[in-house]
Amino acid sequence: MIEVSNVSKQVVTSEGTLDILDGINLSVEAGETLAIIGSSGSGKSTLLGILAGLDLPTSGTVCIDGQDITAMDEEGRAGVRAGHVGFVFQSFHLLPGLTALENVALPLELQGIDDALQTAKHYLERVGLGQRVSHYPRQLSGGEQQRVALARAFACRPTLLFADEPTGNLDTGTGKKINDLLFELNKEEGTTLILVTHEKTLAARCKRTLELQAGRQLAEPTGITA
Amino acid sequence: MLALKMLLRSWRGRQLGLIFSSLVLAVAVVTSVALLAERVELALVKESSSFLAADLVVSSSVAIESGWLERAAEEGVRTARTASFASMTYFGDEMHLASLKAVESSYPLRGALKRSSVPFAIDDADIESVGSGPQPGELWVDSRLLPLLNVELGDAIDVGDGSFKVTQILIEEPDSGSSFSAFGARILMNWQDLPASGVIQPGSRVSYRLLIAANEGQADNFDTYVDWLKQQLDVHDRIITPDEAQASIASTMDKGRRFLLLAGSIGVVLAGIALALASHHFANGQLLQVALFKGWGISANAVRRLYIQQIILLGIAGSAVGLLVGWGFHQLLITTVREWLPIALPAAGLKPWITGFATGILCLIGFTLPALWHLPTQSPLAVLRRDIQSKSLNSLVRGSLGVLTVAVLLFWYSRNLYLSMAILFGFAITAAASIAVGLVLLRLGKTYGHWMGSIWRLALSNLWRRKKPSLIQMVGFSGAIALLMIMVVVRTSLIDEWRWQLADDAPNHFLVNVAAYELDGVKSLVNERELETAGWYSMVRGRITHLNNQLPSQVAKDGHESLRRELNLSWTSDLPEGNMIVKGQWWQANTAPASGLAPVSLEDELAGELGLSLGDTVRFSVGGLSFDAEVTSTRSLNWESMTPNFYFLFPEGYLEDYPRTHMTSLYIPGEEKLLVNDLLRKYPTVQVIELDKIIDRIRTIVSQVTRGLEMMTLMILGCGILVMFAAVSLSMSERLQESAILRTLGSSRGLILGVQWVEFTTLGMMAGLLAALGAEFAVAMLQRFMFSLPFSWHSWLWIAGPLGGGLLVGLLGVVYSRKAVTQPPLQVLNSL
Ligand SMILES: Nc1ncnc2c1ncn2[C@@H]1O[C@H](COP(=O)(O)OP(=O)(O)OP(=O)(O)O)[C@@H](O)[C@H]1O
Ligand SMILES: [Mg+2]
DSSP states (O other): OEEEEEEEEEEEETTEEEEEEEEEEEEEOTTOEEEEEESTTSSHHHHHHHHTTSSOOSEEEEEETTEEGGGSOHHHHHHHHTTTEEEEOTTOOOOTTSOHHHHHHHHHHHTTOTTHHHHHHHHHHHTTOGGGTTOOGGGSOHHHHHHHHHHHHHHTOOSEEEEESTTTTSOHHHHHHHHHHHHHHHHHHOOEEEEEOSOHHHHHHSSEEEEEETTEEOSSOBSOOO | OHHHHHHHHHHHTTSSHHHHHHHHHHHHHHHHHHHHHHHHHHHHHHHHHHHHTSSEEEEESSOOOHHHHHHHHHHTOEEEEEEEEEEEEEETTEEEEEEEEEEOTTOOSSSOEEEESSTTOOSGGGEEEESSOOOTTEEEEOTTHHHHHTOOTTOEEEETTEEEEEEEEEEEOTTOOSOTTOOSOEEEEEGGGHHHHTOOOTTOOOEEEEEEEOOTTOHHHHHHHHHHHHHHOOTTEEEEOHHHHTHHHHHHHHHHHHHHHHHHHHHHHHHHHHHHHHHHHHHHHHHHHHHHHHHTTOOHHHHHHHHHHHHHHHHHHHHHHHHHHHHHHHHHHHHHTGGGSOSSOOOOOSHHHHHHHHHHHHHIIIIIHHHHTTGGGOOGGGGTOTTOOOOOOOHHHHHHHHHHHHHHHHHHHHOOHHHHHHHHHHHHHHHHHHHHHHHHHHHHHHHHHTTSOHHHHHHHHHHHHTHHHHHHHHHHHHHHHHHHHHHHHHHHHHHHHHHHHHOTTSOOEEEEEEEHHHHHHHHHHHHHTTOOEEEEEEEEEEEEEEETTBOOOHHHHHHOGGGTSOEEEEEOSSOOTTOEEEEEOOOOTTOOOTTOOEEEEEEHHHHHHTTOOTTOEEEEEETTEEEEEEEEEEEEOOTTSOSOOOSEEEOTTSSTTSOOEEEEEEOOOGGGTHHHHHHHHHOTTOEEEEOHHHHHHHHHHHHHHHHHHHHHHHHHHHHHHHHHHHHHHHTHHHHHHHHHHHHHTTOOHHHHHHHHHHHHHHHHHHHHHHHHHHHHHHHHHHHHHTSOOOOOOOHHHHHHHHHHHHHHHHHHHHHHHTHHHHSOHHHHHHHO
8 A cells, every 4th residue: 555665854954964764665555554653853753744645755755556656746646645544643733713523524524525514523422522512622622632633534534544643642541542443443444544653552553563763764664564 | 615614614713804804994995985976976067067057058248049049949958048237227216236137937957046035134044945037027136235225125126128026135046156247236137028128238248148958868969969059159159167167166176086086095005905914814824724635635726716715705795795884984974074965966876886896806806815826835744844834926926916906906996197106106115115124124123132121132133033024014014104194194285275265254255446535435334343354455447459569359359358348457566375477487676578568467378368478568458548568477376265366467666557446355254244235335336246155165065075084084094003903913923922932931021011012113113214205205296296286395204104103003012912911821822
C-alpha cells in the first residue's frame, strides 16, 4: 500500500542545513498497523506528514497504491488523499468556529454525504462525547478536543489513517478505549493504521514498529511482514 | 447547500460581521444617495418649472404670433400668454404707476398663485393657493396698492380706459422671481380685458411671454414643439429655461447635490477599505480550514467554487439588506428636508436600486475576492507546520485591484471626473505615503525607541516586528482619516459660504431711484423705524447711443434690452465684493486710457452680447449730455449674493456732475413691511425691490440642505469608524494572545495597556499626519474644480490630523485590548 524508499528531509535554517529525516525505507501493506516511535524532535511528525503526502521529502520517493506521490503536483496528491485518508493531528486542528458535531461532520459534508450530521453524532458517541456535541472546541478540555479530532478522522471511514499521538492527552482509561476503537476500525474495515506514539502499550498493539533517532531509522521495522 | 452552511457558521462565529456591515454600508450609502438624488432631481425639475409657471417660456418684445398658439394646440402642448407693462391706475384723486400683468385663464401652467382677502397677509391661514388668475373685469393687486390709492377690496379702479373691480390681494406669483424691473405695485388682470382697457398702444413698452408646458405623458410632443418653436424665433424672442429662472437657488441646490455626491463617493470608498480590511482578516481566519480541506483531498477548484459561492450568497444577502437600509436612510433624509421639497416626491425608478445592488457585487469583486484569491492554493502542509506562508496575491496586484475598483465606483457613481480624480489621488497619495513614510518612521521608532522607557521600547519594536499588518493598518487609518477630513473641510467651507444667506438680517429690500431731494426724507423714514441700511450708493441713469461711434442696428436693438432701456451707471474706486476681473485691468489711482476717454468696466457676458471688447468705445447719453467711454475691463458678478450688481462701473470723477439718484439695501423685518407702503406713498418714484420672499425661500432651502448634509456627514463618519474597527481588529487576536501571555508572566495592567496605547497612538498619529497630506491635496482639487472655491491651506488639518488620529486610534486600540487585563489570561487565550 505504502512504499517508502530512501526518503530524506532537510531544511535550510539560519544556522545552516538541518537533516530532519535521513534515508528512511519502509513498506506498509493494506490493513497493517504501524507505530512510529522515537524521542521528541526525532522527526516522527515530519515523516507522518510525508507519508500522507502533506509534505514532500527532499529526496527519495513515496508510493501509495503504486502511485509515486512525490512526482505528482499538489492537485494529484489531493486526489489520492480524497475520500480515503484520515488524520489525527498532534495539535488537533479543530475549527474554532464550529461545534464538535460540525467539526466531525465537515469532511463528510464536503464529500456530499447526506446524513453527515447523523454519522458524525454516531462517532462522537463512540468516542464518549455524545453529551458534548454542541460545544465549541474552546469549551472542551484538551483530551476532549483530541477525541473530537479522532471522531472526525473515524467518521470518514478512511482506508488509511494517520494519527499523531492520538492518545497523548488522555488518561489511561480513556486512552485504552480510544485505542480499542482504533483497532476495531482496523479489524472491521481493514483500515491501515499508521500511528506516532510515545506509549509502549499502544506501540505494542501494532503489528510493526519503526523507531527513529535524530531522523534515522534505528532498525528495519520489526514485526511480521505479510 | 454546503456553501450556505459554511457561510451561516462563519456568521455565527462572528467572522462575517465586519464584511457584512461594510457591504451593507457601501450599498446603503449608494442606494440612499442615488434614491435621494433621483427623487429630488425629479422634484426639482417640477419645482423649477413652477418658478417659470411653465416648462419653458419665450419672452418677446413683440406680441406672440398666433401661429405659434395654433401649432401648440395641434401638438397638444399647453400654452398661456402674459403681457407685462406699466400703467397709471386711478381711484378718486389718487394715482399710481403700477406694474400690470395680463394673463390668460390657463395661467399659471405650473405652480400656483397665492392670493388673500386680507391685505398684507403673512399668516398662512389667510393665504389661498389657486390655479388660475382673475376673471375678466377683476383685478388682483399688491397689498400696498390699497394704501397707495386709498382703496379697499371691492372698489373699482381705473386702468387705461377701463374700470375694474379689485377682488383679491395678490400675495405671490410663481414666476415673479426677483423682478428688478417692477416699478410699482403689481396688478394681475385677465387677458381678455386688454383690448377694452386700451392700455397697450402702438409704441407701448410691453414684455410679452408665451408660457408652454407639456401635457401629462406627452413629453415627446412637447419636445417636437419646442424644436419647431426654436426655429421660429426672431431677434425679439428669447427662450427662458427653468434653470435660468432661479439661478441663486439652483446654485445652492447644485452645490448641495455635489456635496451629496462627494459624501456618497467617500462613503463608498470608506466602506470599500473596510471591506478590504475585513476580507483580509476573514481570509486569514479561513487558512486553517482550507488547509484541512486540502489535507482531506479536496481539490483547489472545489475550494474555489465553495468560496465563490459563499461570496455570491454574501453579496446577495448583504446587498439586499443594504438596499433596505439605504431606503430607510433616504426616507430619513427626505423627512429632514421635507419642507422645501414642494410636492409629493415622485417615486424613483429602478435605477437607484440597480446601482446599489451592483455596488455590492462590485465591492465584493474588487475588495473581497482578491483577499480570498489565494485560499484555494493554500498548502495542506500548513496543518503540520506554522511557518508555512500562504502565497497570498501580491499586495501590489491587490492594491491596484482595489484602487481600480474604487476608480470605477467613483466614476460610475459620480459621473464626475474631477471628483473621482480628487478622491482617488487623495487616497492614493495617502496610501503610498503611508507605506513609504510609514516604513521609515517605524524603523526610526524602533532604532531610537530604546532611548525611551520600556513601554515605548516594547511598543515600537512590536510595531516594527509586525510591520506588514502595521502598514496595512496605517493605510486603513490614514485613508479613513483623509476621506473624513476631505468631507469635513468641504462641508465647512460650503456652510460658511452659505452662512450669510442664513444670517437673519441680510438685506432683503433694495431702495432704488431715490432722488437727491428725497434722500433726507427717505433716510428719516428708515431711521424712524430704527432700521439700518447697508449704506447709500449713488448712480446715474443713462442710455447707450453709440457703439464704437456707430448707431446700433435695429437688429441689435431688438436683440438686446440694454440698448433700448435706461441703464444704471455707477462709480467706485474699489472693485466691489464678489466681482472678478475677467479681461483687462481694474483702474489704479489716477490712470486713464491714452485716448483720454472715461474708462468703463463692463459685466463680461453683457460685453460679449454687445460685441464689445477691450479698447472699444461706448457713447452714453445722460440727462441730454453725451460722453464716450473706453472699455478697460470686464467683470464677472456674483449672482448668488443679494448685493447690488452693476453692469457699468466708472472710476470716481466722471459721473459726479450728472443728476444722480441714490440706492441702498436694507433689512426690513416682516412686521415693518408697511414701511414700503409709507415710503411709496410719500415718494412714488422710489423703486422698491422686494427680495424678502426669495431670501426666505433660499434660507429654508439652505438650512434644510445643511441639515441634510449633516446627516450625510454622520453616516459617512459611521463608515469611517467601521474602517477603524476593521483595521484595529486586524491584529487583535495576535495582540491579545501576546498580552495574555505577558499577563501570565505577571506583567502589570499598566505595561500591557501602555504598550497597546503607545502602539496604536503611534500608528494613529502617523496615519493622521499622512492623511492631512492626502486630504489637503484632494481638497485643493475639489475646491478648484468642483465647488469653485478659492484655494486655501488648512493648517488645522496638520495639527488635528495627528492629534485626532492618535487619540482616536489609541482609544480604540485600548478599548479593544482591555479584555487582556480585565479577564483571566486563560479565558482570553481560549476565546481566540
Ligand atoms: N521547517 C522546519 N524548520 C526547522 N526545523 C524543523 C522544521 N520542521 C521540523 N523541524 C525540526 O525537525 C525536528 C523534527 O520535528 P518533528 O516535528 O518531526 O519531531 P517529532 O518527532 O514529531 O517530535 P515530538 O515528539 O516532539 O512531536 C525538530 O527538531 C524540529 O524542530
Ligand atoms: Mg510530533
